[in-house]
Amino acid sequence: MLTQVLLQLTVVVTLMVLVSIAVFVGRYRLRDTRLEWRARVRAAAPVTALLAAVLLFNSVARQYGPDVSWMIHWNLTWPIYDVEGEFILWLQSFEAPAITAYFSFIYIYGYVFLLVFPVIAYFALSNTRPLRELLTAYTLNYVLGLGIYVFIVAYGPRNMMPELVDALLYDTYPQYQHLTRQVNRNTNVFPSLHTSLAATVTFLAFRTRAIYPKWFFLATGLGVSVAISTMYLGIHWAIDVAAGIVLAYICVVLAGVLVGRWSVTAWIATLRDSSTSRSTGSGTGTDTKPDADPNPGSSSGSSGSSGSEPNADAGTRDTTPSESEPETGSDPEPERA
Amino acid sequence: MSLPSNDVDTNTSPDANVNTDANVNTDADATTGYSRRSLLAASATGLSVAASGCIDRVQSVVDSDAAEQVSLSILSLPAADGDRETAEITRHLEANLEAVGIDATISTRSESEFLEAILIDHDFDLYVGRHPADFDPDFLYETLHSTYEYDQGWQNPFGFTDTLTIDRLLERQRTETGADRERTIATLLEGIAQEKPFEPICVSNEYRAVRTDRFDGWDENYLTTGNGYLGLESDASSDTEQLHALVTDQRLAQTFNPLSPTTHEQRVIVDLLYDSLAVPTWSVPDEAEATDEETRAGEEVIDAANVSIEPWLATDWEWDAQNRTMTVDIREDCTFHDHTDDGTDADGGDANGSESGIPLTAEDVAFTYRFLADTTYGRAASASPAPRYQGHVSAVDSVTVEDEYRFTISFSTDRAVAERALTVPILPAGPDSPWITHLESSVESADDDLSPTQGDWSIVRSNHAPPTGSGPYKYDSHDAGTSVTLTRFEDHFTLRDDDHDLPAPTADELHFEVDPGTSSSVERVANGDADITTTQLDTYALESTIDDDAVSFVESPSWSFYHIGFNTRSMPCGNTHFRRAVSQLVDKQWVAEEVFAAEDSARPVATPVAEEWVPDSLAWDDGELVTTFEGEDGELNVDAARELFASNFEYDDGALVW
Numbered sequence: 001m002l003t004q005v006l007l008q009l010t011v012v013v014t015l016m017v018l019v020s021i022a023v024f025v026g027r028y029r030l031r032d033t034r035l036e037w038r039a040r041v042r043a044a045a046p047v048t049a050l051l052a053a054v055l056l057f058n059s060v061a062r063q064y065g066p067d068v069s070w071m072i073h074w075n076l077t078w079p080i081y082d083v084e085g086e087f088i089l090w091l092q093s094f095e096a097p098a099i100t101a102y103f104s105f106i107y108i109y110g111y112v113f114l115l116v117f118p119v120i121a122y123f124a125l126s127n128t129r130p131l132r133e134l135l136t137a138y139t140l141n142y143v144l145g146l147g148i149y150v151f152i153v154a155y156g157p158r159n160m161m162p163e164l165v166d167a168l169l170y171d172t173y174p175q176y177q178h179l180t181r182q183v184n185r186n187t188n189v190f191p192s193l194h195t196s197l198a199a200t201v202t203f204l205a206f207r208t209r210a211i212y213p214k215w216f217f218l219a220t221g222l223g224v225s226v227a228i229s230t231m232y233l234g235i236h237w238a239i240d241v242a243a244g245i246v247l248a249y250i251c252v253v254l255a256g257v258l259v260g261r262w263s264v265t266a267w268i269a270t271l272r273d274s275s276t277s278r279s280t281g282s283g284t285g286t287d288t289k290p291d292a293d294p295n296p297g298s299s300s301g302s303s304g305s306s307g308s309e310p311n312a313d314a315g316t317r318d319t320t321p322s323e324s325e326p327e328t329g330s331d332p333e334p335e336r337a
Numbered sequence: 338m339s340l341p342s343n344d345v346d347t348n349t350s351p352d353a354n355v356n357t358d359a360n361v362n363t364d365a366d367a368t369t370g371y372s373r374r375s376l377l378a379a380s381a382t383g384l385s386v387a388a389s390g391c392i393d394r395v396q397s398v399v400d401s402d403a404a405e406q407v408s409l410s411i412l413s414l415p416a417a418d419g420d421r422e423t424a425e426i427t428r429h430l431e432a433n434l435e436a437v438g439i440d441a442t443i444s445t446r447s448e449s450e451f452l453e454a455i456l457i458d459h460d461f462d463l464y465v466g467r468h469p470a471d472f473d474p475d476f477l478y479e480t481l482h483s484t485y486e487y488d489q490g491w492q493n494p495f496g497f498t499d500t501l502t503i504d505r506l507l508e509r510q511r512t513e514t515g516a517d518r519e520r521t522i523a524t525l526l527e528g529i530a531q532e533k534p535f536e537p538i539c540v541s542n543e544y545r546a547v548r549t550d551r552f553d554g555w556d557e558n559y560l561t562t563g564n565g566y567l568g569l570e571s572d573a574s575s576d577t578e579q580l581h582a583l584v585t586d587q588r589l590a591q592t593f594n595p596l597s598p599t600t601h602e603q604r605v606i607v608d609l610l611y612d613s614l615a616v617p618t619w620s621v622p623d624e625a626e627a628t629d630e631e632t633r634a635g636e637e638v639i640d641a642a643n644v645s646i647e648p649w650l651a652t653d654w655e656w657d658a659q660n661r662t663m664t665v666d667i668r669e670d671c672t673f674h675d676h677t678d679d680g681t682d683a684d685g686g687d688a689n690g691s692e693s694g695i696p697l698t699a700e701d702v703a704f705t706y707r708f709l710a711d712t713t714y715g716r717a718a719s720a721s722p723a724p725r726y727q728g729h730v731s732a733v734d735s736v737t738v739e740d741e742y743r744f745t746i747s748f749s750t751d752r753a754v755a756e757r758a759l760t761v762p763i764l765p766a767g768p769d770s771p772w773i774t775h776l777e778s779s780v781e782s783a784d785d786d787l788s789p790t791q792g793d794w795s796i797v798r799s800n801h802a803p804p805t806g807s808g809p810y811k812y813d814s815h816d817a818g819t820s821v822t823l824t825r826f827e828d829h830f831t832l833r834d835d836d837h838d839l840p841a842p843t844a845d846e847l848h849f850e851v852d853p854g855t856s857s858s859v860e861r862v863a864n865g866d867a868d869i870t871t872t873q874l875d876t877y878a879l880e881s882t883i884d885d886d887a888v889s890f891v892e893s894p895s896w897s898f899y900h901i902g903f904n905t906r907s908m909p910c911g912n913t914h915f916r917r918a919v920s921q922l923v924d925k926q927w928v929a930e931e932v933f934a935a936e937d938s939a940r941p942v943a944t945p946v947a948e949e950w951v952p953d954s955l956a957w958d959d960g961e962l963v964t965t966f967e968g969e970d971g972e973l974n975v976d977a978a979r980e981l982f983a984s985n986f987e988y989d990d991g992a993l994v995w
Contacts, residue, residue, distance in 0.1 A: 158416065161428070174859075186853075
């Protein structure tokens with residue numbers, strides 16, 4: 001059952017990603033990626049390793065988290081329900097099979113695509129900063145979101161208002177419950193990580209709108225759809241979604257501040273003498289120089305952490321003139337808007 | 338009254354937590370004198386769980402000068418991932434409590450946290466839930482007798498005490514038979530209906546989705562018990578090595594302790610792993626009639642049937658009415674499961690198994706009854722009764738071992754209650770017993786004297802994997818929180834002996850897997866991924882149509898009743914008038930018809946026992962003592978309902994105050 005759902009998910013998302021690469025990324029960026037991928041991987045390796053470590057830790061901690069949560073027992077279900085009343089009911093009053101199908105698709109497939117595609121799209125840029133910001137923001141989302149989950153126990157609308165809210169996703173498509181159960185608990189509701197990760201992608205798409213203007217529009221559409229889907233499907237409260245958006249904003253701002261602040265490679269260079277056992281460092285530690293190349297322009301600019309948003313755009317433009325110029329000339333897609 | 342701000346204070350930092358706990362407990366102790374238990378719990382474990390309840394109480398005591406609105410927190414289960422009917426009844430009750438001016442909130446808990454709060458922490462105002470109940474009304478003894486007032490576990494979770502009337506009736510019915518007992522029980526039930534330590538709402542049938550193409554004969558046995566999984570007919574043409582069953586409670590695949598009070602629906606697995614001297618047996622009527630409507634949904638029907646206690650591990654018993662003793666013979670050469678060489682004797686090791694397994698003798702039976710009555714086995718200053726089976730073991734005065742396979746039990750009760758006591762799981766004694774081992778190490782590690790918290794100490798809480806019983810299935814392996822696999826115990830007497838017509842294990846393996854929801858469970862049975870939903874389904878699932886002749890819904894009659902449970906230890910639920918008024922806020926008829934989706938799946942009740950025991954005065958249709966809803970068709974008559982409360986409480990600006 002689970003493998004079947006997973007296979008289906010993989011196939012559909014892969015197709016969506018392939019089409020999107022053709023539409024948004026374009027072949028010139030792919031060509032450059034083929035030449036520069038080693039350097040880009042090296043630049044993104046530390047934060048990728050960090051994200052992987054967080055996800056790994058999450059899968060282990062998930063076994064104990066709920067017990068700790070119940071011990072702390074800060075149950076927010078009632079206060080949330082009491083404050084926001086019947087907004088979810090109003091939203092569900094628009095129920096129609098087509099709408100349910102659309103939002104179910106968005107909740108599962110659209111969401112996964114929304115998280116996966118920007119990783120590839122930003123990897124296709126010579127400037128690795130957007131990629132590193134993206135991965136950092138993902139990591140922050142997980143760390144902060146899961147941290148809040150430990151403290152707050154809350155059930156979603158589908159568990160509170162049985163007679164009124166249909167748990168549309170799991171009743172219409174019960175197979176997806178096997179999937180979502182693998183990655184989440186029914187008491188992990190506040191904030192909505194679905195919303196915060198989707199909003200994170202949307203915010204970053206805004207930052208990079210000069211490079212990927214069309215993607216910005218699609219990401220916005222998908223991001224808003226994901227947020228609505230979590231409520232329409234009775235999984236999250238509006239308050240969870242609002243908190244998710246706030247969390248996303250915090251993560252994006254923090255990512256802007258943090259990325260480029262520390263260079264793992266430089267740090268490793270200082271520790272060269274003693275052979276470090278850190279798995280994150282060992283891969284990149286051997287060649288420090290190449291990694292430093294794409295960095296200096298942007299990292300020096302951002303380490304001052306002045307206004308993150310314009311900085312990101314500026315940084316992107318500063319360091320990419322070499323390949324963005326030919327692109328604007330020949331590739332009709334980017335930078336038009 | 339659960340104020341978020343209080344919780345914030347306790348929870349912001351772990352260091353602050355400890356201090357707050359201490360302060361709160363001192364305060365609570367000084368002002369209310371009540372929180373002895375909380376103090377124990379908090380000092381023993383340092384958890385803020387206990388403290389959060391104390392804070393509420395402290396708050397209400399501190400503010401008691403000024404009239405304050407009555408506030409109640411209703412414990413309930415999550416709707417989509419727990420019990421939809423419970424959640425709906427809770428919402429109905431909450432809305433009507435609000436309507437009469439009470440500040441009501443719903444506190445949704447996972448199943449095990451729900452039971453923990455009610456049975457162990459006693460930290461609740463009231464709750465809505467199901468009680469397992471029983472075929473014999475004697476289950477009320479352990480549920481309500483004041484001797485269990487301070488116990489943790491399934492015995493008297495309401496903290497109810499009525500030593501003059503209820504206690505005496507509970508005791509008297511145990512020593513009577515026939516019409517005398519019936520009369521006493523009628524008086525008892527009327528007394529309970531007046532006092533209302535809990536208010537029964539309705540009894541619902543249990544429904545399970547089954548596949549009949551691999552295993553059939555599901556309706557022959559009662560699927561609420563382990564026997565439902567024995568004596569099946571397997572289809573020779575298909576792969577029937579493993580029977581695949583779905584459960585919803587993760588605890589089932591984590592905790593293998595037959596004494597754990599907070600594991601929801603563990604009965605089937607405990608029944609399969611452990612033998613008992615006797616088993617309750619339901620005689621199934623010959624013709625299983627299905628109405629048109631039910632056949633449309635592919636259902637099969639068995640009628641509510643008579644129950645009798647039939648020999649299982651015991652071959653026979655003799656009841657001496659004069660002395661109230663029972664001489665029991667048990668089957669010879671039975672052994673406990675041997676886990677020393679894990680998994681090697683699955684197929685060919687029959688001979689090995691019988692030689693190496695620990696034999697089950699009369700000594701083990703004697704140990705079981707003594708151990709359930711006192712889990713410290715006399716090692717502590719005071720007895721520590723198990724948090725389950727107290728109704729059963731309290732009927733037993735002593736067990737005298739006659740020889741290896743014969744013993745005499747001396748009872749304090751008459752025959753009906755005595756036979757019910759034969760249904761507890763038999764646990765191994767002897768030096769290799771996990772219980773003895775655990776006890777020894779507890780005594781050793783205790784600094785001076787062993788003084789465990791009754792109902793909540795490690796021996797009744799810890800996992801005890803692998804569980805050692807002598808039942809028809811043996812624990813094989815588990816994946817924590819995901820699944821548990823049992824293998825057929827080839828040495829079991831039902832496979833070995835021919836002198837009985839008891840059901841024997843059919844499938845080589847039973848694989849219980851945790852599945853989160855009713856819809857997904859039904860779907861998995863429908864597409865051949867599982868053979869049965871062990872956990873009963875929410876009734877809305879019966880509306881789903883499945884185009885597969887091999888899939889059907891099995892309906893089982895049940896004694897388990899939905900009810901409102903009151904914590905009578907604290908106000909306002911300690912007040913009988915208040916409980917009566919609250920009981921009139923639930924429209925049982927409406928609940929049975931509207932909340933339970935399938936037609937005739939539930940019936941409203943005024944008293945918590947099986948139908949044959951219901952006295953006329955408490956018959957739902959026309960009993961004169963039946964509590965009626967203050968309103969109609971689920972709609973509360975607010976003015977009349979407020980009158981109910983106004984006689985004992987005051988209203989201030991529309992809010993009920995005290």
